[in-house]
Amino acid sequence: MNNDILRLAASAFKSALQRQDRQAILAAARQLIALEAPLGDQWLGLSQQVFKWGELNLALTALNCWHRQGTPANVVNYEKAMILSLAGQTARAQKLVEALPAGFPTEVANAYLRGALAFNLGQLRDAEKEFRRALKARPDSGRSWQGLAHFGTISDADYSAMRALANAPRFDDPEDHAAVENALGLVEHRRGNRADAFSHFEKSTNIVRQGRAYSAEENEQSAQIAGRWTAEEISCLAECPAAEARKPIFVTGLPRSGTTLVEQILAAHSAVDGGGELGLAMQLEAISDGFAPADLKRYVEAGGKLRDLRESYLRLVAERIPGEGAFIDKTLNQSRSLGPYALIFPDAPVLWLRRDPLDNAWSIFRTWMSRSAIAGWSLADIAHHMKLEDRLFAHWKSVLGSRMLIVPYAELVTHPEEWIARMTAHCGLEVEAQQHRFHETSQRVTTASSLQVREPINRRGIGSAEPYREFMRPFIEAYEA
Numbered sequence: 001m002n003n004d005i006l007r008l009a010a011s012a013f014k015s016a017l018q019r020q021d022r023q024a025i026l027a028a029a030r031q032l033i034a035l036e037a038p039l040g041d042q043w044l045g046l047s048q049q050v051f052k053w054g055e056l057n058l059a060l061t062a063l064n065c066w067h068r069q070g071t072p073a074n075v076v077n078y079e080k081a082m083i084l085s086l087a088g089q090t091a092r093a094q095k096l097v098e099a100l101p102a103g104f105p106t107e108v109a110n111a112y113l114r115g116a117l118a119f120n121l122g123q124l125r126d127a128e129k130e131f132r133r134a135l136k137a138r139p140d141s142g143r144s145w146q147g148l149a150h151f152g153t154i155s156d157a158d159y160s161a162m163r164a165l166a167n168a169p170r171f172d173d174p175e176d177h178a179a180v181e182n183a184l185g186l187v188e189h190r191r192g193n194r195a196d197a198f199s200h201f202e203k204s205t206n207i208v209r210q211g212r213a214y215s216a217e218e219n220e221q222s223a224q225i226a227g228r229w230t231a232e233e234i235s236c237l238a239e240c241p242a243a244e245a246r247k248p249i250f251v252t253g254l255p256r257s258g259t260t261l262v263e264q265i266l267a268a269h270s271a272v273d274g275g276g277e278l279g280l281a282m283q284l285e286a287i288s289d290g291f292a293p294a295d296l297k298r299y300v301e302a303g304g305k306l307r308d309l310r311e312s313y314l315r316l317v318a319e320r321i322p323g324e325g326a327f328i329d330k331t332l333n334q335s336r337s338l339g340p341y342a343l344i345f346p347d348a349p350v351l352w353l354r355r356d357p358l359d360n361a362w363s364i365f366r367t368w369m370s371r372s373a374i375a376g377w378s379l380a381d382i383a384h385h386m387k388l389e390d391r392l393f394a395h396w397k398s399v400l401g402s403r404m405l406i407v408p409y410a411e412l413v414t415h416p417e418e419w420i421a422r423m424t425a426h427c428g429l430e431v432e433a434q435q436h437r438f439h440e441t442s443q444r445v446t447t448a449s450s451l452q453v454r455e456p457i458n459r460r461g462i463g464s465a466e467p468y469r470e471f472m473r474p475f476i477e478a479y480e481a
Contacts, residue, residue: 006037013046022053022286033061038069044079054283056087056319074104081113087320088276090120107137112144119147128153140165142176142183146368149183152190159187166200178207178375182368189366198471201366208376216384222336223388225292229339231399233293237343239306246314247326248275248345249427252334253353254389255374256363258409261457262351263328265420268438271429273327280316280329281337284309284344291340310344326427332372335392342400349427350400352393355409355461357386361475362465383478409461416457 009031016024029050032039039046043066051059060080067076077096084093094117097110104110115130128151134144145162148154154162162184171177185200249266253259267274285291287309288299300306321327331337338350361382369375377385396404405426412419417436424431434440439455465472 006032006035009035010037017049022283025053026050026055026058029058029062033058033065036065036068039065040069041066041071043069043071047079047083051083051086053286054280054316056083056089056316059083074100078105085113085117088278089320090117093117094121108134108141108144111137112141112147115144115147119150124151127151140171140176142171142173142179143370146179146183146186149186154183154187159184162187166203174207174210178204179368181207182366185366194467194471197366198468204368205365205376205378209378210376212373212376214373214377214381214384216381219385219388222333223392226336226339226392227395228293229342229399230293234339234343234399237293237296237300237306238346246317246324248313248317248329248341248348249326250334250338250341250348250350251328251330251353252338252350253407254355254360254364254386255332255369256367257353257355257360258407258412258461259330259353261412262353262407262423263330264438265435266423266427267328268435269424269429269432270434271325272427273321273323273325275317275321275327275329277331278317278320278329279331280313281331281334281340283316284313284340287312288340291337293339296340296343306344309340313344326429332374335389335396338396338400342403350396350404351407351423351426352396352404353407353409354393356463356465357479358465358469358472358476359461359463361386361479362468362472363461365472365475379472379475380478383475386479410459413457413459413462 009028013025013028013032016028029046032046043062047059047062047066050062060083063076063080063083067073078100081093081096081100084090084096094114097114097117100110102110111130111134115127115134118124118127118130128148131144131148134141135148138144139161142165145158145165148158162180166177166180166184169177169180181200181204185197185204188197188200249272251259251262251266263274263276266272281291288295288304290296290298317327317329334341341348342350361379364374364377364382365379397406405423407419407423420435421431424435469476
């Protein structure tokens with residue numbers, strides 16, 4: 001091995017990390033992998049960095065280098081499972097975890113990961129068994145209590161244990177405490193104890209907020225950039241794209257507005273693959289050095305090609321969703337990416353979910369969304385975000401016109417046959433019978449809607465906030481202001 005080349009590659013990687021330069025980070029990482037650099041445990045950090053920048057296969061390749069340099073297979077496979085689960089490759093992750101010893105890396109970590117993966121795949125009995133195994137190993141595993149609380153199988157003894165844990169907290173991680181409070185909120189909600197349920201949900205969000213403060217300024221700035229995209233800006237920069245083998249279907253709307261339901265209905269079609277929250281916009285934004293119209297203009301003027309952005313996106317999609325059909329991208333805050341996406345994929349349909357504001361806000365507030373800043377939003381924060389999204393909805397309705405289908409959640413669940421037909425036709429397809437039985441499929445669901453979309457369409461979500469209206473007063477006042 002040429003030590004000078006190795007030192008240069010390592011130095012280039014470190015320098016690129018300091019600058020957060022995506023292209024340079026990936027180029028240096030590829031060189032270190034090609035050199036089989038003797039990085040030892042630093043391979044794990046390198047793998048996590050390249051995955052942060054969207055490169056799933058490269059991250060897994062880096063972990064293979066780590067294994068070849070002496071790291072035990074169990075250690076490497078556990079880290080692979082973690083990355084695959086984050087990428088939505090739930091079945092692949094589950095296969096790796098099930099091959100590990102039950103106590104590796106610890107009993108609780110192993111059981112919780114198995115439980116979470118089984119839950120996302122709809123294997124509810126296995127999920128409950130694994131969450132209970134995690135709690136047996138560590139009764140203060142708040143995330144395991146939260147997972148278990150979804151099933152409605154909390155016994156009186158379970159409830160007492162959770163109450164004692166919440167009242168005398170001894171958590172290494174505050175989010176375990178937040179998860180227990182959320183779990184208690186779910187139990188009290190099912191029991192009809194509105195005041196207690198709301199109190200627990202509020203405690204949960206307050207705990208999360210300590211580490212994930214909502215920035216109204218940053219959110220407004222992001223919305224302003226998205227609002228600069230006009231039909232004229234899009235047509236001015238547009239290229240005539242080559243026919244693509246795969247076409248994205250962009251589904252957007254507020255969290256908990258029904259986007260997962262729409263994804264499952266469309267993905268039940270034989271020509272459509274579910275993609276979930278792909279989160280790839282930041283990779284294109286890094287390549288073009290910004291997502292405002294002026295940024296894309298500079299990118300093109302400097303020699304950049306829209307087809308390169310298109311190909312980069314589709315390549316990263318292919319790593320996550322094998323297949324040849326159309327696919328769903330329902331990433332959160334998709335409203336902020338629609339300008340570049342409308343430019344890069346001029347034929348891609350857009351569906352925007354709209355739900356009653358109070359029901360939507362209540363569902364956001366009470367839902368535990370792991371690893372998401374949304375889990376710490378106060379009612380006032382939710383109102384602020386929803387008003388920004390309302391503004392962007394009006395903007396994109398004007399800019400995209402008939403290319404954007406507005407899907408009212410209440411109408412979808414009240415008249416499903418009509419709306420399944422309309423959504424499918426909007427995607428250029430004909431309805432298939434299995435779309436009406438989407439809940440019988442084995443598709444993985446990695447969002448908080450995992451249980452709901454495994455049931456037939458129902459109207460339980462309509463008016464769900466009404467019993468909590470008096471507690472939602474801070475939201476109502478902020479939203480109507």
